[in-house]
Amino acid sequence: MKKILALLMSITLVVGLSACGQKTEDDPVTPGGTETPSETPGETEERTLKIAGLDGGYGKEHWMAVAEKFEANNPGVTVELTLEKNIEDVLRPQIQAMNVPDLMYISVGREGMMTETLIKENAVMDITDVLSMKVPGEEVTVGDKIIPGFTDTLITNPYGDGKTYLAPLFYGPTGLFYNSGLVGEGKTYALPETFEELFALNETAKANGSSLFTYPTTGYFDAFFYALVNEVGGAEFFNKAMTFDVETWSSDTMKEVFAIVGELVSYNHPDTVAQANNEGFTKNQQLILDNKALFIPNGTWLPGEMEKAPRAEGFEWGFTALPAVEKGGDRYSYTFFEQMYIPEGAKEADLAKEFIAYMYSDEAAKIIYEKSGAVMPVTTASSFMTDEDPNKLYYSVYDDGAKAAMGGFQSAPAVEGVDLVSSTGILFGTINSVATGDKTVDTWHQEVVDAVTKISAAMNN
Incomplete structure (x- = not known):
């Protein structure tokens, strides 16, 4: 006590x-x-x-x-x-x-x-x-x-x-949400199965007066990033990363993860960064409802959170796991769960x-x-x-072949001046600066490696 x-x-x-x-x-x-x-x-x-x-x-x-x-x-x-x-x-x-x-x-x-x-x-x-x-x-x-x-x-x-x-409690898959009235088989945009296909949609979106991507705040990249690490490096690679293994974070494999995120946010809606805060995050979510952006990372609570918001005619929520890194590659959906x-x-x-x-x-x-x-x-x-339950859409993502990514960083001692994983920390908070071009992907990656190195050293003392 x-x-x-x-x-x-x-x-x-x-x-x-x-x-x-x-x-x-x-x-x-x-x-x-x-x-x-x-x-x-x-x-x-x-x-x-x-x-x-x-x-x-x-x-x-x-x-x-x-x-x-x-x-x-x-x-x-x-x-x-x-x-x-x-x-x-x-x-x-x-x-x-x-x-x-x-x-x-x-x-x-x-x-x-x-x-x-x-x-x-x-x-x-x-x-x-x-x-x-x-x-x-x-x-x-x-x-x-x-x-x-x-x-x-x-x-x-x-x-x-x-x-x-x-003890694990309430869980929900995370992934990319979109307008299924606009994206899907026979629709304006094909649902991408790989990141290459996703990025290729950018030009079509621009021609239609839309943007490829937006995000509520940088804090929402935790689930996205963890799923992507699993896709690029595999489950064992992810687990090593979560133990603050410096070699894993310094590797070319991890650099690929950072590069994919960097390219994706370069296709942001112009208002994304300015609104990516506690006061404006719902405005970024509204971009999907207004067909001003095609994809947004989020969790199963999003439709309920935006239930009363206006939307484009014919709008219906769609949900998918992250696209694969390569054709036929594994697709992951990070599963968020609460605890007691x-x-x-x-x-x-x-x-x-x-x-x-x-x-x-x-x-x-x-x-x-x-x-x-x-x-x-x-x-x-x-x-x-x-069968009529809308949650079937989200909880069937694993039935459709996606793999579940779970877990997070191992407990570690606090290191003065190092904030790695909060919504404004080095790993996720820096994404705003990458999106605006104020920082390069390489700089962002190196700052994360430096932070992981300090935390790893503290763990071994």
């Missing part, structure tokens, strides 16, 4: 003091809007499971419903939910007051980097034993219920020690493990999908989708 308290105090200093004095303490949500049941001595042990997490794009109705079912299945258990859009700001003062949640739903990759910091400080509990637990109400283990590959990544197993610390974990100091760690196991049940997975559209990485996920 002392470690996690000290850790969160340090996070507060790193992020800044702006939250001081502005804390809003909302009462924890009780599922179903009911009051916390009073104790009934002699009947069941009264336990409270505290779950804290992000109130994000999926909302929180599904959390409420799942928590209510878990309570019904476990007499004497009360689930307290604290779900906020600024969850990191809410949690810091609570943890400083020695009030550590039992479960945290905060994925890696968020600006506050709370989860990454907890991992670096070894303040996340080992949950490998959950994989061998039976899914409540079913005869299958959690490990067998989870889609293969999801617990073999550097996100779920950040230390490379063969143990699982983060048990922080060090959790008072109800065993109960938290039971809740994690329940999340993979058909009962919970179906509730989650019906209430939010979020898909759990379970082998039965497709059974919740009808």
Whole structure:
């Protein structure tokens, strides 16, 4: 507990003091809007499971419903939910007051980097034993219920020690979105199968007053870049890159990845870079709806995010994995997934493990999908989708031959002055400068190699 308290105090200093004095303490949500049941001595042990997490794009109705079912299945258990859009700001003062949640739903990759910091400080509990637990109400283990590959990544197993610390949650394929009324067989533009074919569409697009490409912000290149590394170098090459292997990042193979991205962003819509920020990213997404750009990298949340936006006549969402690097080559779609974990100091760690196991049940997975559209990485996920379900378009990408890329960088010590993978960091943030011509692809690549070299050195000290 002392470690996690000290850790969160340090996070507060790193992020800044702006939250001081502005804390809003909302009462924890009780599922179903009911009051916390009073104790009934002699009947069941009264336990409270505290779950804290992000109130994000999926909302929180599904959390409420799942928590209510878990309570019904476990007499004497009360689930307290604290779900906020600024969850990191809410949690810091609570943890400083020695009030550590039992479960945290905060994925890696968020600006506050709370989860990454907890991992670096070894303040996340080992949950490998959950994989061998039976899914409540079913005869299958959690490990067998989870889609293969999801617990073999550097996100779920950040230390490379063969143990699982983060449980994979809602997942969604990423790739290129487009207007299927404009792109496809017999349409104005053929759907490209290779990057060469993709780039060849640029001249036709220009002649039609459109641009080949746009992106919401540079942060959206993480999934694109990781999938492309798999295409160019293969899965083993990708895994080496994610361990900050300097030789891998310095290689000609990796240079090819950078070159492809560099050429692609040279075909940007003219307004892309100016709008590639938190205030203007939806304007870049609108370019696709207006047929002003043909392709945009994004995830399955995009159609919902732009649901009420105007669009060109005949517009229909289309989705594809990245084009192959060469004819007949592998095509990849990076699978983004969220995570939950048990922080060090959790008072109800065993109960938290039971809740994690329940999340993979058909009962919970179906509730989650019906209430939010979020898909759990379970082998039965497709059974919740009808043939008319628009999600079939996205989740069938792997049925159409694309391979799944998963995972991210291995946990590494912080290096002063080195920000590699945030949305404004060296690897992705520099793409704006490459797009405008302020930096060359070679300069960008070398800056990344220099950053990786520093991080690798810190890991070996």
